[in-house]
Amino acid sequence: MTQPNNAAFLRLSGIGKTFQNRTVLQSIDLDIAPGESLCFLGPSGCGKTTLLRMIAGLETPDAGQILLADTDITLLPPRSRNFGMVFQSYSLFPHLTAGQNVAYGLRCRKWDRATTRRRVREMLDLVQLADHVDKLPSQLSGGQQQRVAIARALAVEPRVLLLDEPFSALDAKVRGQLRADMRALQRQLGLTTILVTHDQEEAMAVADRIVVMNGGRIEQVGTGPEIYHQPVSTFVGHFVGEMNILRVRADDQGRVLLGDRALVLGEPQAAGVAQIAIRPESIRIDPEAGCVNHFPATVVQSRFLGKQTRLDLSLDGQSLLVDVYGQRDRVFKPGQVIPVHLPPEEIRFIGAV
Ligand code: ATP
Numbered sequence: 001m002t003q004p005n006n007a008a009f010l011r012l013s014g015i016g017k018t019f020q021n022r023t024v025l026q027s028i029d030l031d032i033a034p035g036e037s038l039c040f041l042g043p044s045g046c047g048k049t050t051l052l053r054m055i056a057g058l059e060t061p062d063a064g065q066i067l068l069a070d071t072d073i074t075l076l077p078p079r080s081r082n083f084g085m086v087f088q089s090y091s092l093f094p095h096l097t098a099g100q101n102v103a104y105g106l107r108c109r110k111w112d113r114a115t116t117r118r119r120v121r122e123m124l125d126l127v128q129l130a131d132h133v134d135k136l137p138s139q140l141s142g143g144q145q146q147r148v149a150i151a152r153a154l155a156v157e158p159r160v161l162l163l164d165e166p167f168s169a170l171d172a173k174v175r176g177q178l179r180a181d182m183r184a185l186q187r188q189l190g191l192t193t194i195l196v197t198h199d200q201e202e203a204m205a206v207a208d209r210i211v212v213m214n215g216g217r218i219e220q221v222g223t224g225p226e227i228y229h230q231p232v233s234t235f236v237g238h239f240v241g242e243m244n245i246l247r248v249r250a251d252d253q254g255r256v257l258l259g260d261r262a263l264v265l266g267e268p269q270a271a272g273v274a275q276i277a278i279r280p281e282s283i284r285i286d287p288e289a290g291c292v293n294h295f296p297a298t299v300v301q302s303r304f305l306g307k308q309t310r311l312d313l314s315l316d317g318q319s320l321l322v323d324v325y326g327q328r329d330r331v332f333k334p335g336q337v338i339p340v341h342l343p344p345e346e347i348r349f350i351g352a353v
Contacts, residue, residue: 009034009069009192010055010160016063017050017216024050025216028064035190037183039203042213043239048196049164051213055194056162057081068159081160084153088165091149092137098124098148099133105156123151126185143174150182154189161186163195167202179205200240204228212236234350237277244278245350246318258342259316264292266344277348280310280321287341297322297340302332313340 008031015028025047032038040048053059055066057078066074073081092101099120106116124130127147137145146166153161166182167175183206186193197203203210204224212219212227212235220232227240237243248258256263256274265276287294297313297320308323311332322340324330332338 008032008067009036011067012051012055012064013067014064015051015054015061015066017047017054017059017061023216025054025061028218030211030218030221032192032194034192037186037193037195037206037208039207039210040194040196040213041198041200041203041210041240042219043198046213047216048198048213052162052164052194052196055160056083056085082156082158084156084158084161086146086149086153086161086163086166088168092145092152094137097134097136098129098140098151101137101148102152102155105152109156119155123155124148126154127151127181141174142170143178146170146178147181150185154185154191159192161191161193163193165196165198168197168199175202176205182206212239214239230348231277231350234275234277237348237350242280242321244280244283244320246276246278246315246320248274248276250274258295261295263342263347264344265347265349275350277350278342278346280323281308281325282343282346283320283322284341284343285311285322285324285338287339291341293342293344293347295340295342296337299332299334299336299338301334311338313338315340 010032012028012030015025016023017025028051040051042048050059054061057073057076061074064074065072068081093104096104102120102123103116106119111119120133121130124133127150129144129147129151132140132144137148140148150166167178170178179202185191186206195202195206207224209221209223210227211221214235220227220236222230227236231237231240231243234243234245237245246258248256248263250256256265263276295315297315300312300314300319302312303310308325309327309330309332311322311324313320313322320340
């Protein structure tokens with residue numbers, strides 16, 4: 001029977017890991033669909049590399065199971081998984097040419113010479129390096145070396161491609177280009193891919209779904225827009241982009257108050273003291289009179305950031321960042337009071353403190 005497209009291809013179930021009495025991964029459950037591009041995103045030390053290494057077979061979980069198309073592969077050695085891996089350091093063999101590096105895995109698998117040669121050409125073509133087949137890694141730029149590493153990982157027709165911070169050693173421009181090319185390639189090949197990164201922009205650029213990790217646990221799984229617009233926790237809100245978190249409270253008539261003014265929320269709220277989240281770019285200044293959620297805020301400082309001016313405001317003693325676009329010549333002086341508008345539909349209720 002053919003699997004429906006959204007069925008789990010790779011399934012992590014109850015994964016846990018402890019190193020020297022320190023729990024680094026706890027109760028990780030995750031389903032990855034065939035052809036999906038997934039990112040593990042989180043701060044340094046949250047366990048994302050350890051989780052990727054477990055999927056690769058380079059690390060063994062203390063608890064839980066890894067299933068590939070319903071087969072338990074938890075204890076299967078790496079070479080029997082047929083997964084491709086690309087690391088941060090290009091990890092090419094320095095004494096082998098680009099072509100020989102790509103051919104390496106095929107030789108190990110005893111592919112014949114003619115088929116290997118054809119495959120190497122095809123792979124170097126795919127990463128736009130057909131003209132560099134005879135060059136040594138030392139004759140290639142960092143970006144080109146990483147393209148060879150990707151071609152080498154793809155050559156063996158991996159069932160899953162695993163990438164650990166593959167672009168972080170590259171400068172911003174090359175990184176952006178390689179990311180875009182990698183995403184196009186992944187879509188073209190329909191390849192199930194997992195990429196580890198601590199860079200939210202990278203996660204947004206390459207992933208169908210992002211897994212935000214914190215302290216060995218999954219905080220949230222969702223598409224880029226879901227993670228950005230509907231963070232489930234203050235951690236996710238702060239980690240992905242800039243986020244204002246404001247304390248609010250409910251009065252005895254069930255109204256939500258910000259300071260001593262009523263606040264209208266776009267989604268149903270729970271009772272009790274709680275927090276709301278709103279992005280700096282979602283807040284408007286100088287609203288029309290009479291609109292809801294209209295508050296006076298005091299300028300603490302302003303910074304010109306090129307595309308926008310970022311205002312650091314104080315609203316009833318709480319700090320509020322606001323991004324103002326298209327008012328290049330306007331001067332915001334510390335101490336100046338400006339009215340701000342918090343659109344209800346842009347406010348996310350984060351829950352009780
Ligand atoms: P980074 O982005 O810094 O690589 P990460 O989120 O990938 O961080 P991991 O490399 O998975 O985090 O490490 C998670 C925790 O486990 C860290 O505290 C790390 O020091 C620890 N750790 C990882 N591997 C080992 C090991 N082999 N022995 C002991 N501790 C380890």
